[in-house]
Structures are given as structure tokens and as C-alpha cells.
Amino acid sequence: MSNVLNKAQTPHLSIRPAPGWQALNVRELWQFRDLLITLAGRDVKLRYRQTALGVLWVVMQPLLAAGIFSFVFGKVAKLPSDGVPYFLFAYAGLLGWTAFANTLGKASTCLVQNSHLVSKVFFPRLVLPLSTVFSTMIDFSVAFVMLLVMMASYHIAPHLGLLLLPVWLALLVMLAVGVGLYAAALTVSYRDVQYVMPVLLQFLLYASPVSYAVSAVPPHWRHLYFLNPLSGLLEAFRWSVLGHGAVPWGSVAYAAVLALAVFLMGAFAFKKMERRFADVI
Amino acid sequence: MSSSDISVSVRGLSKSYTIAHDATQHTTVAEALLHRLKKPLPRTQKETFWALRDVSFDIPHGDVVGIIGRNGAGKSTLLKVLSRITEPTAGEIDLYGRVGSLLEVGTGFHPELTGRENIYLNGAILGMGRREIRKHFDAIVDFAGVEQFLDTPVKRYSSGMYVRLAFAVAAHLEPEIMIVDEVLAVGDTEFQKKCLGKMQDVAHSGRTVLFVSHNMAAVSNLCSSCILLQGGQLSHYGPTEEVIDRYLTAASHGRQNTNALIQGFRPSWARPLITSARLLDSQGQEQISFSLGSDVTLELTFDTQNGPELKAPVMGVIINHATLGIAGGVNTRMSDFWATDGPYGTGILRCHLKRLPLLQGQYSIDLWLGDGPVDLDCLTGYLSLHIEDTDVYGTGRTPFAHMGMVYLEPQWQMVAL
Numbered sequence: 001m002s003n004v005l006n007k008a009q010t011p012h013l014s015i016r017p018a019p020g021w022q023a024l025n026v027r028e029l030w031q032f033r034d035l036l037i038t039l040a041g042r043d044v045k046l047r048y049r050q051t052a053l054g055v056l057w058v059v060m061q062p063l064l065a066a067g068i069f070s071f072v073f074g075k076v077a078k079l080p081s082d083g084v085p086y087f088l089f090a091y092a093g094l095l096g097w098t099a100f101a102n103t104l105g106k107a108s109t110c111l112v113q114n115s116h117l118v119s120k121v122f123f124p125r126l127v128l129p130l131s132t133v134f135s136t137m138i139d140f141s142v143a144f145v146m147l148l149v150m151m152a153s154y155h156i157a158p159h160l161g162l163l164l165l166p167v168w169l170a171l172l173v174m175l176a177v178g179v180g181l182y183a184a185a186l187t188v189s190y191r192d193v194q195y196v197m198p199v200l201l202q203f204l205l206y207a208s209p210v211s212y213a214v215s216a217v218p219p220h221w222r223h224l225y226f227l228n229p230l231s232g233l234l235e236a237f238r239w240s241v242l243g244h245g246a247v248p249w250g251s252v253a254y255a256a257v258l259a260l261a262v263f264l265m266g267a268f269a270f271k272k273m274e275r276r277f278a279d280v281i
Numbered sequence: 282m283s284s285s286d287i288s289v290s291v292r293g294l295s296k297s298y299t300i301a302h303d304a305t306q307h308t309t310v311a312e313a314l315l316h317r318l319k320k321p322l323p324r325t326q327k328e329t330f331w332a333l334r335d336v337s338f339d340i341p342h343g344d345v346v347g348i349i350g351r352n353g354a355g356k357s358t359l360l361k362v363l364s365r366i367t368e369p370t371a372g373e374i375d376l377y378g379r380v381g382s383l384l385e386v387g388t389g390f391h392p393e394l395t396g397r398e399n400i401y402l403n404g405a406i407l408g409m410g411r412r413e414i415r416k417h418f419d420a421i422v423d424f425a426g427v428e429q430f431l432d433t434p435v436k437r438y439s440s441g442m443y444v445r446l447a448f449a450v451a452a453h454l455e456p457e458i459m460i461v462d463e464v465l466a467v468g469d470t471e472f473q474k475k476c477l478g479k480m481q482d483v484a485h486s487g488r489t490v491l492f493v494s495h496n497m498a499a500v501s502n503l504c505s506s507c508i509l510l511q512g513g514q515l516s517h518y519g520p521t522e523e524v525i526d527r528y529l530t531a532a533s534h535g536r537q538n539t540n541a542l543i544q545g546f547r548p549s550w551a552r553p554l555i556t557s558a559r560l561l562d563s564q565g566q567e568q569i570s571f572s573l574g575s576d577v578t579l580e581l582t583f584d585t586q587n588g589p590e591l592k593a594p595v596m597g598v599i600i601n602h603a604t605l606g607i608a609g610g611v612n613t614r615m616s617d618f619w620a621t622d623g624p625y626g627t628g629i630l631r632c633h634l635k636r637l638p639l640l641q642g643q644y645s646i647d648l649w650l651g652d653g654p655v656d657l658d659c660l661t662g663y664l665s666l667h668i669e670d671t672d673v674y675g676t677g678r679t680p681f682a683h684m685g686m687v688y689l690e691p692q693w694q695m696v697a698l
Contacts, residue, residue, distance in 0.1 A: 038405035
């Protein structure tokens with residue numbers, strides 16, 4: 001009896017070659033949640049080690065970028081900001097953009113940067129790109145508190161739309177992780193991806209309503225403009241924060257479907273390529 | 282053996298790697314694209330290399346099994362497949378129990394993080410939960426002896442402290458099946474002893490351990506049985522002493538002095554200068570087995586081919602006992618022999634050892650070739666030497682084999698008081 005019980009309790013692991021597409025093993029991911037959190041914690045701790053200003057950089061980076069944008073686009077180019085102070089307008093846009101860009105940037109390089117782990121230890125490889133989301137969230141929270149402080153100083157009251165902010169944020173991050181998964185898996189074989197990503201991000205930054213409002217885009221270009229899922233999401237994001245403009249529901253729905261599809265495709269493609277990582281990296 | 286006693290079962294395991302030849306290996310997308318454009322239907326020359334081929338074995342619960350074999354025999358690949366880092370090409374593996382693997386000491390240690398942070402990080406990477414690490418935290422710190430430096434970034438640690446901490450974390454893993462690669466080859470001698478002691482505790486705690494090492498002393502110390510891999514195939518699986526004997530004699534029996542064979546004994550840094558090596562008796566005949574106390578000559582032939590010739594060739598010899606460690610070593614530098622008629626493009630170096638004072642047993646020999654102060658080539662364990670027990674004292678009795686590795690020539694005296 002005790003033997004039977006023992007056998008039932010002993011975890012049994014069976015290893016077989018498994019070609020082709022595989023199901024996502026969510027249970028296995030859950031078992032490795034401690035590793036996920038520890039890796040995320042490592043990234044956060046490391047980022048500002050041996051810096052004088054430390055965590056202040058989390059706020060300084062978007063503040064400085066917002067300052068530059070409001071000078072270049074607000075003062076010099078005199079683009080419209082839908083009546084909101086340009087600085088606040090740019091900061092709100094950057095908040096959403098940074099969440100997207102940082103997640104994508106970190107997720108796409110995570111495998112190569114942790115190649116010593118990939119080739120020496122077993123863990124579900126998805127842990128690495130997923131762990132990047134945590135540090136993005138921490139950055140976002142700090143920068144978001146800063147936003148609330150600035151809104152108070154500009155006498156702008158938060159409105160109900162703020163409740164939808166987590167939805168836009170989730171969609172942005174999901175899209176970023178989806179693309180990031182694909183990029184990370186490709187980088188294992190082709191390091192070129194590392195050089196393409198910054199260029200792609202630069203392009204996307206200017207092709208999305210971060211530093212300017214959608215109203216600055218000529219109407220006949222709008223259809224093309226909203227093909228970029230970030231356009232709809234960032235507009236909605238800014239609407240939630242500042243209460244100006246309107247949510248472009250059509251584009252948001254399109255972006256949501258696209259984000260989900262990209263995420264799932266990325267995850268499955270990652271799983272498919274995963275088994276070669278340790279041999280190639 | 283009933284199936285419930287088995288903890289590791291491997292059936293027909295194979296792992297192949299594809300090696301692409303010519304310009305068919307692309308590291309950039311552009312190269313790959315360009316190649317695709319030029320040859321839309323690629324017929325690349327690919328060679329399949331089998332790192333493991335049709336390996337099958339069963340390991341019962343609680344066994345400590347050594348995995349031995351030459352460089353490139355497939356030991357590390359086997360461990361990587363067993364610990365799920367890479368997928369097998371064919372075959373089935375069943376593991377009954379929680380698996381922990383340690384292929385490298387200090388995996389994921391980050392120099393900027395403190396000792397404390399690295400314990401949690403490394404623990405998590407090796408598969409421990411936070412609660413488990415917290416439980417063992419004090420024991421880990423104690424084992425590593427780094428209390429005062431817990432909050433110092435490990436980049437400021439001495440290399441010894443670093444290795445100690447890294448091993449300490451790994452040593453407190455508590456899986457039912459433990460997979461360990463050559464990890465004892467770190468740290469100073471004292472710490473190595475401590476590690477070996479810890480490994481023995483693990484071995485005696487009823488866990489199943491798979492242990493790869495080139496250190497036959499450690500293997501015979503820890504393991505009850507051994508697996509010998511040769512060219513990716515399982516050659517022998519049996520009691521440790523038997524398999525180690527086979528491993529060491531396999532190297533010398535029926536050997537052709539082919540370069541390909543020699544290459545397997547060469548560390549990665551070595552230049553392939555030694556073309557053959559052998560053991561000779563006092564008559565100049567090639568032998569692998571000698572009586573206790575005979576004269577033994579070690580000979581190596583070198584050829585620099587198109588490389589620079591050797592101005593002052595240097596030969597070094599290290600004799601290792603199969604299980605007890607280094608028996609002795611000597612080189613031309615320390616005994617002040619200098620070949621001065623050079624430079625030499627090719628040549629033969631011989632080392633005559635008079636009345637070799639080694640006890641009966643199995644030994645392997647490392648040969649070194651250098652030029653002046655520089656080491657150029659090395660064959661580790663290529664030659665193996667068997668010493669037969671012989672009636673050296675002329676008494677009808679032979680020295681005890683368990684009396685170490687040196688044979689003594691005593692002169693006794695008794696003085697009544």
C-alpha cells in the first residue's frame with residue numbers, strides 16, 4: 001500500500017523527442033514562478049546599481065524625453081496638443097510608449113543576454129521574456145505616480161476613463177511581448193535582429209501618436225496611420241489619462257485582436273523554436 | 282529489478298547535431314537570404330554527427346553512477362539531454378523523482394549582486410523555491426564561510442570565495458535525482474575535500490546521482506557503478522572498479538597510433554605535435570604491462586610539420602593512479618636536461634625510469650611537450666600502464682594493493698633494550 005502511494009507521489013518525468021507545434025505548458029510555467037520573480041527582481045536591482053541617482057532615473061528618463069518633445073514639437077514645430085499643456089501631453093504618451101518599447105526591447109534580447117543560463121540549466125524558456133514584464137510594470141508604476149503629481153500641479157482632475165488604463169496597458173504589453181517572443185527566438189540564430197530592433201522602435205516612435213496628437217496627421221493618411229496598432233492604443237491611453245479627445249473604438253478593437261493574435265503566435269513560434277536554443281545559442 | 286525500483290530509465294537514446302559544410306552556415310539573415318536567392322533549391326552538404334547513439338540503461342533508486350569516457354564521448358550531451366536542456370533526437374527517457382542538475386558551478390551568478398542576492402538567484406535558477414532557499418540559507422552561508430561578505434557584491438569576492446559560495450548553493454539542492462557534471466575541479470585542495478565530503482553525504486542519503494568526472498579517484502570514491510561511453514555509445518555499465526579498469530585498458534589495447542585517436546586525449550589548447558607515444562621495457566619492446574619494480578621507458582615522437590621548429594624540446598610526464606590520484610611527475614626542466622642540437626622539426630623524446638617504484642595497479646600517464654618555457658602539446662591519459670603484482674621481496678608474498686601506490690624497499694632492524 002505504502003509502495004503504491006509512494007509511486008503515485010513520485011513525480012514522473014518523461015522525455016521524448018517532440019517535433020512540430022506544442023501546447024503551451026502553463027502548469028510548468030506556474031511551477032517556475034519563483035524563478036520568474038527572482039529574474040525580474042534581478043533585472044530591477046541591476047539596472048540602477050552603482051548609479052548616483054538610482055531609482056530617480058525611472059522618472060528622469062520620461063521627464064527628459066517629454067521635455068525634449070515639448071520643446072521640439074510644441075515650441076519649435078508648434079504641433080497641436082488638443083489643448084493640454086504640451087509637456088503633460090508628451091509625458092502621458094511616453095508613459096504608454098515606454099511600457100511598450102522597454103518590454104519589446106528587453107524581451108527580444110533576453111535569450112542572448114542569458115545565454116549562459118539557456119545552455120546550462122533547464123527551465124521553461126518562456127520565463128525569460130515574461131520576466132521582463134515585471135520590471136516594465138515597476139517602471140510604469142513609478143512614472144505613473146509622477147504623472148499624477150504633475151496632473152495635480154496642472155490642476156487636471158482624473159476622470160472615470162482612468163479605470164480603463166490597465167486594459168490599454170495590458171494590450172500594449174501583450175503586443176510587445178508577442179513581437180518580443182518572435183524576435184528573441186530569431187535572435188538565437190540571427191544576431192541581426194539585435195540591430196534591427198532599435199531601428200524598428202525608432203520608426204514606430206515617430207509613426208505613433210507619442211510626441212504629437214493624431215489630429216496632426218492629415219485626414220487622408222489616417223487609414224494608413226491606424227494600421228499601426230499602437231496608434232489606437234496610445235490614443236486610448238492618453239484619453240484615459242487626460243480625458244481629451246475620444247477613444248477610437250474601431251482602431252482599439254482592431255489593435256486588441258491583433259495584440260492577442262501576435263501574442264499567441266509569438267508564444268507558439270517561440271515554443272516551436274525553443275528546443276534548438278541550447279544547441280545554437 | 283522491478284520497475285518501481287528504477288529511478289532513471291533510458292531507452293535507445295540518440296542525439297544528433299547537424300554540421301553544415303562549406304558556406305552553408307549563415308549567421309546573418311542577409312547571408313541566408315543571399316544564399317537562398319542564388320540557390321533557391323538548396324542542396325547543402327550537411328553531415329550528421331551523432332553525439333549519442335542508441336544508449337540504453339536503467340539506474341535503480343539510490344545508486345550513485347559515474348559516467349566516464351574520453352573528451353567527445355558524449356558525457357556532457359547525455360547530461361544535457363537528461364536535464365532537459367536539449368531535446369533528444371530519438372529515444373525515451375523516464376525519470377522517477379524530482380530532477381536537479383548542476384552542469385556548472387555558479388550558473389547565473391551576477392557579479393554586481395551581493396552574496397545574499399546571488400544565493401536566492403542561483404537557488405531559483407537551480408530550481409529551488411524561495412521557501413526552500415530560506416530554509417537552507419544559514420547552512421549555505423556556513424558551508425561557504427562568507428558571513429562577513431554577504432552584503433558585498435560578488436565581483437569583490439576572491440575567486441576562492443566565489444567558487445565556495447557557488448558550490449554551497451548547489452550542494453543544498455535536494456532533488457531525488459541529481460545530475461552533476463565535472464564540478465569538483467574547482468577551488469583549492471581543502472575545499473575540494475569539503476566538496477567531496479558533501480558529495481558523499483549526498484551519495485549516502487539515498488538519492489540517485491549521475492556524476493561525470495575525469496577524476497577517477499573521485500569517481501571510485503563516490504560511485505558504486507559506472508557507465509563508460511565511447512564514441513557516443515554505451516560501452517560498459519557495471520561495478521566502478523571494473524569499468525574504470527576497462528576504460529584505462531581500452532585506451533591501450535589494440536590501439537593504432539592514429540591521429541584521430543590521439544586527438545581525443547588532447548585538451549583544446551594543445552597544438553597537435555605529438556604523433557605517437559608508447560611505453561617500452563628495458564629491451565626496447567613496446568609493453569603496456571610491467572612487473573613491479575621494472576625499468577620503464579616513456580617515449581614520444583613529435584613532428585612540427587609546417588610549424589616553427591622546437592629550439593629546446595621539453596618533455597613532461599605525470600603518472601596518475603587509477604583511483605588514488607597523482608602518483609608522481611617529472612619534466613626535463615626540473616631535472617635539468619636540455620636538448621641543445623636544435624632546432625628540431627621532428628624527434629623522439631624518451632624518459633627512462635629506473636626501477637619504477639609503483640605498486641601494482643592501473644595507472645594512466647599524461648605526456649607534455651613544450652619548447653623552452655612554453656607548453657605546446659599535451660596528451661592526458663593517452664598511455665596507460667599496468668603494474669603486475671610481483672614477488673619483489675622474494676618471499677612468495679606480494680605487497681598489498683591497498684597500501685597506496687608506492688612500493689617501498691625496507692631494511693628492518695630490531696634493537697633489544
